[in-house]
Amino acid sequence: MALSEKELIEIRRKLHQIPEIGMEEFETQKILLAIIEKFPHDFMKIKTWKTAIIVHLTGSKGQTTIGYRTDIDGLPVEEKTGLPFSSKHKGRMHACGHDIHMTVCLGILSYFAEHQPKCDMTFIFQPAEENASGGKQLYESGALDEWMPDEIYAFHDNPQLPAGAIGCCMGTLFAGTCEIHAKFIGKSGHAAFPHLANDMVVCGAQFVNQIQTIVSRNIDPIESGVVTLGHFEAGTTGNVIAGSCQIDGTIRALTQVNNLKIQKRVRAIAEGVAKSFDCELELDLHQGGYLPVENNDETTKNFISYMKENKDVEFIETKPAMTGEDFGFLISKIPGTMFWLGVDSPYSLHSEHLAPKEEAIQKGVSAMIGFLEDRQRQL
Numbered sequence: 612m613a614l615s616e617k618e619l620i621e622i623r624r625k626l627h628q629i630p631e632i633g634m635e636e637f638e639t640q641k642i643l644l645a646i647i648e649k650f651p652h653d654f655m656k657i658k659t660w661k662t663a664i665i666v667h668l669t670g671s672k673g674q675t676t677i678g679y680r681t682d683i684d685g686l687p688v689e690e691k692t693g694l695p696f697s698s699k700h701k702g703r704m705h706a707c708g709h710d711i712h713m714t715v716c717l718g719i720l721s722y723f724a725e726h727q728p729k730c731d732m733t734f735i736f737q738p739a740e741e742n743a744s745g746g747k748q749l750y751e752s753g754a755l756d757e758w759m760p761d762e763i764y765a766f767h768d769n770p771q772l773p774a775g776a777i778g779c780c781m782g783t784l785f786a787g788t789c790e791i792h793a794k795f796i797g798k799s800g801h802a803a804f805p806h807l808a809n810d811m812v813v814c815g816a817q818f819v820n821q822i823q824t825i826v827s828r829n830i831d832p833i834e835s836g837v838v839t840l841g842h843f844e845a846g847t848t849g850n851v852i853a854g855s856c857q858i859d860g861t862i863r864a865l866t867q868v869n870n871l872k873i874q875k876r877v878r879a880i881a882e883g884v885a886k887s888f889d890c891e892l893e894l895d896l897h898q899g900g901y902l903p904v905e906n907n908d909e910t911t912k913n914f915i916s917y918m919k920e921n922k923d924v925e926f927i928e929t930k931p932a933m934t935g936e937d938f939g940f941l942i943s944k945i946p947g948t949m950f951w952l953g954v955d956s957p958y959s960l961h962s963e964h965l966a967p968k969e970e971a972i973q974k975g976v977s978a979m980i981g982f983l984e985d986r987q988r989q990l
């Protein structure tokens with residue numbers, strides 16, 4: 612039997628309690644496999660790659676393969692929702708709602724495992740969306756090759772949209788991102804003798820300030836970009852000059868051209884600051900698979916038109932967002948559509964208080980089963 616709403620909620624709560632960091636999703640994989648194993652296997656094949664699971668359904672007239680992807684990793688966040696089914700893993704939380712993503716994916720899979728699709732279908736449970744470009748790694752491993760989708764779909768939950776609403780737009784949905792890891796290495800010393808040391812707090816502060824000019828001075832104001840430095844660590848106490856400074860952050864831009872432009876400016880400023888402070892610099896700018904999520908024109912036009920016409924779906928045309936997603940890599944290889952599923956929460960993604968509304972799950976499953984059936988009639 613396809614999973615009922617009650618079963619879906621039970622599964623979501625179970626998954627919510629065991630969040631794991633990217634590429635370490637061993638328990639998550641075990642639970643997912645145990646659930647999938649119970650689905651009918653008449654036309655289903657399963658394989659794993661590291662902590663990923665790939666499920667293939669052979670369609671009755673399978674000439675085209677439709678892909679559907681969920682991510683499965685959690686974040687290094689200490690949960691503070693107070694929910695009775697809060698995370699049991701200290702310092703780990705499904706603070707980006709991937710427990711909702713997995714549950715919706717299982718709901719859709721459970722339906723098609725029972726109702727043979729016309730097209731072949733590949734369901735991808737992908738690790739490490741948050742930290743290690745799991746989608747890119749999986750694609751490049753070749754594990755998808757024999758079941759490679761011709762088109763692919765995925766969603767991200769959105770606390771700002773009503774529970775169960777579907778949001779999407781033509782073109783770019785999410786920004787491309789790039790992690791910044793900068794370490795300035797000078798010389799520590801006594802607070803009273805600055806001339807005998809090389810103070811990396813002052814150096815790091817210069818870097819932070821100069822970085823602020825990139826978006827305001829180097830990016831066309833009609834376009835956009837973000838440079839956020841979320842982590843600054845230097846020194847140990849007030850009367851010791853800090854000998855090193857670690858700064859970490861992230862770049863976001865809606866086009867790859869602007870992303871690369873910002874990366875170039877971050878590098879130039881970091882190198883310039885290091886030179887002017889006569890210190891060493893270790894700089895890592897890491898984009899990995901976090902390319903802009905560029906929705907394909909044909910699949911997205913069709914997706915939006917289905918969702919708008921479906922009376923049971925609340926469809927909201929959204930603007931592009933500066934969130935990143937390594938689905939950007941998969942969608943650069945396979946045409947497809949990414950969309951939002953509303954989960955209505957006053958807290959943002961990555962908040963320790965995020966508590967998505969569970970009524971979104973069944974709504975998301977029903978909307979996607981309807982869409983995927985409609986799509987298969989066209990192919």
Ligand SMILES: CC(=O)N[C@@H](CCC[C@H](N)C(=O)O)C(=O)O
Pocket residue numbers: 707740741742767788789790860861862901933934935936937960961
């Ligand atoms: C939806 C979401 O929140 N995605 C993450 C993706 C991480 C990107 C990468 N690790 C970075 O920090 O640049 C996001 O932070 O947008």
